[in-house]
């Protein structure tokens with residue numbers, strides 16, 4: 001019998017709703033897959049078998065009693081280990097929070113529970129979401145299910161690998177500069193970063209507050225639409241959460257977009273993009289053309305500054321957000337401290353990893369009184385120009401299509417000693433965070449060497465409905481999302 005986990009997420013939800021499969025049976029399959037395969041994928045930091053089975057059984061009992069279950073219908077989901085869940089450890093893959101247990105649940109966790117999700121475990125990540133390969137985790141290195149010697153991408157490494165490795169059909173990640181879309185692309189799954197303000201950040205451990213968004217991973221576009229629908233909407237506990245109705249993303253998903261106008265930016269095909277990625281993306285554009293979409297050239301002239309701007313703004317915000325971890329209010333406390341200042345310095349020195357320290361140093365430098373105007377304020381101004389480019393583009397087109405990341409999955413260890421090479425992984429994803437617009441990565445096929453390549457679609461603020469419909473159009477025409485890594489086939 002072929003495993004249920006080979007089916008796309010939305011089909012599983014349909015089967016659960018129809019009573020063809022129970023949540024307990026599906027959760028057991030996930031737990032079995034995790035025990036068989038996660039010793040090689042290493043997507044999970046923590047799996048609570050008893051708790052997830054208890055959740056699943058209670059959902060099944062409620063369904064049997066005629067209660068309505070919510071749109072996720074008992075589907076098992078993995079959660080990136082920086083989203084707080086009451087009574088559960090939340091390490092951010094850092095020694096700093098190794099022993100931290102969340103005293104409350106994030107807004108998205110409350111929403112997921114209300115929607116009938118089974119939360120099976122906590123997914124590995126780069127420490128405090130800083131990284132593009134998962135190698136900055138203090139605890140383990142996650143492998144790409146398509147090739148265990150390669151990275152799944154990051155920072156939502158475990159969330160992407162769990163879905164690609166058919167360990168859970170969906171997961172939650174967070175995206176500050178590309179951390180959902182880049183690993184989704186490298187792992188051949190769907191990953192969506194919503195508009196800034198669409199999903200509450202209450203209970204998300206902050207990295208760079210003006211850029212962070214929680215978003216869904218799923219094995220298909222319909223699954224991502226369901227998960228977004230379950231989480232999106234206003235939350236008064238996050239002052240940047242926008243009070244605006246949430247459309248039913250799933251209802252309109254299969255209505256094809258007549259005369260879809262797709263913007264293609266010259267800047268997305270400039271130097272630095274690997275030929276094999278460019279080739280897959282060009283073929284994807286041909287698919288849209290054959291479906292009746294109109295391809296229109298657009299310009300994003302300030303996008304070339306995006307990485308530089310991001311590495312001023314994100315570290316600046318991070319240096320402030322991470323100031324709370326000093327061993328007293330939060331986090332690891334040194335055993336060797338003399339003075340108070342010494343306690344701060346040693347606690348932070350002992351528990352933060354190299355990349356986190358590098359970001360804090362960059363941030364405090366950019367914010368220091370002598371350099372604030374020259375670096376931080378300048379970066380804010382260029383950030384506005386980047387947003388203006390998108391506003392001008394979306395006056396002419398519905399979505400922008402292009403690559404997600406310049407290469408396919410690179411070998412573990414290949415970029416760890418070269419931070420610039422690592423930072424450039426996000427060259428095509430960072431602009432959406434700076435501009436606050438939504439973006440999605442969808443499977444676009446395999447490279448000649450058999451590794452997944454994603455297609456990125458971006459849309460105007462709050463145009464997730466258009467984004468998902470455009471993504472679904474491609475998926476329905478190609479079926480690349482049904483490709484499963486050999487190690488996960490059963």
Ligand code: GLN
Pocket residue numbers: 129130131132154155174175176177178179180207314426
């Ligand atoms: N890779 C980028 C960074 O290291 C983006 C991370 C993210 O989106 N959380 O900052």
